[in-house]
Amino acid sequence: MDKAQLRGLDIHQIRAHIRSGAYHGDTMGVADGHVQANLVVLPRSVAFEFMVFCQRNPKPCPLLDVTLPGSAVPVLLAPGADLRTDVPRYRVFRHGELVDEPTDIRSLWRDDLVAFLLGCSATFDNALRQAHMPLPFLARGAVPPVYRTAIECEPVGPFHGPVVVTMRPVPRDWVVKAVQLSGRFPSAHGTPVQVGYPEQIGVDLSRPIVGEPIELARDEVPVFWACGVTPQAVAQASRTEWMITHAPAHMFLADRHFEADAVV
């Protein structure tokens, strides 16, 4: 099943195709208007420390929903969903090494596991699109390239590592609007962490860790937003004993609409 076949389906139909394994591709541009979320699964023994880590690193790790030990149901974002099956592709880390990329984690689930859902910039891509910002790479269905930066997360307990960012090429006369619009979505990483100078945050544009480099047009500026792949870099840097995440760009799709997110 490919992405085009999901067009026009409602969120429950889309999740059903993901749950059955029929669709296991990326979710960029899928389920327009719905909040997309990064996944982190950890044992209860370190769940409190990870939750504090998110609290102290709100730009890369804006917390949207947290399950209680053993529950895979995200009660705030999608009470009918099952986080063991409803993400198109997962990543399993052991001692910081990526060891598997399954499409289902039921066989790995345990009674002491806690799932965290973190906001994702795919959410404000919707807002940028609706403002008619020219984003040719998104229109092509490309995934924004992901970079490891030289910025260190605020360490908490066993968790430390670099902030990871996505890069979007923004036309020069749209930079202010891009900052303003993304700033309305603090729970989708909010404002950028850097505008225009990749070297300031230790980024070499030719070396993304996910996706392909994007050629910048003459009038485009590289704009960097914190990214929910950060916990994966943290698992690697911290040699975390055991963590399951989504695979980059293969997000959990929530019932919640992104508009609701701007309202408090």
Place this chain on the structure above:
Amino acid sequence: MDKAQLRGLDIHQIRAHIRSGAYHGDTMGVADGHVQANLVVLPRSVAFEFMVFCQRNPKPCPLLDVTLPGSAVPVLLAPGADLRTDVPRYRVFRHGELVDEPTDIRSLWRDDLVAFLLGCSATFDNALRQAHMPLPFLARGAVPPVYRTAIECEPVGPFHGPVVVTMRPVPRDWVVKAVQLSGRFPSAHGTPVQVGYPEQIGVDLSRPIVGEPIELARDEVPVFWACGVTPQAVAQASRTEWMITHAPAHMFLADRHFEADAVV
């Protein structure tokens, strides 16, 4: 020492007077422009569940800072403070009963304790004042009356109980502005939970649980905001084995300025 003597002092001087026990009164109107915070201290064994409780009840319990077990230093709000001494008055609950109201909790502190700081509406009172909203009761130095409501918090693990609110009388033609201004401070309870109809949320204006009833003028509307006294009502309803909080209106005063709060 009375409140008037704190006027003109900087935040470090004020906290020093609180720390030494010289000042142990309420903090309403004190340290203008600084974020004020509610305190909850719990053992690590239930800290994760309480943090999830805050996440699912963001209006009464907006999380500003959380310490790691054994630490009484709020690294985000005031890295030089000590939460065992720097709140003017505390409350100690055992099995849901209020058993003491000390001005210092050093003798009760343990290596497994976690402190949570939650946003407080005193923060946006500043914003309302700066907008020149008429708030005669605040100008008098009175504390907004606090009520238990019929709204139940979203229960999490061992924690359940009613949402507690503060009431401010707002002139009819300031209601929209009051909603709009407080909405800019989601981490200080954000928008009201009710405007104009106390009976809708089970409130009898003549029976506050903290403070004195305020007579409403003919052109004033009662407006209700969620309140950080909620965890105290939760301790009572849930018969929580052990919890320390601030005493109502006796808040922790942060280094952080409230303006910073509106920026993401």
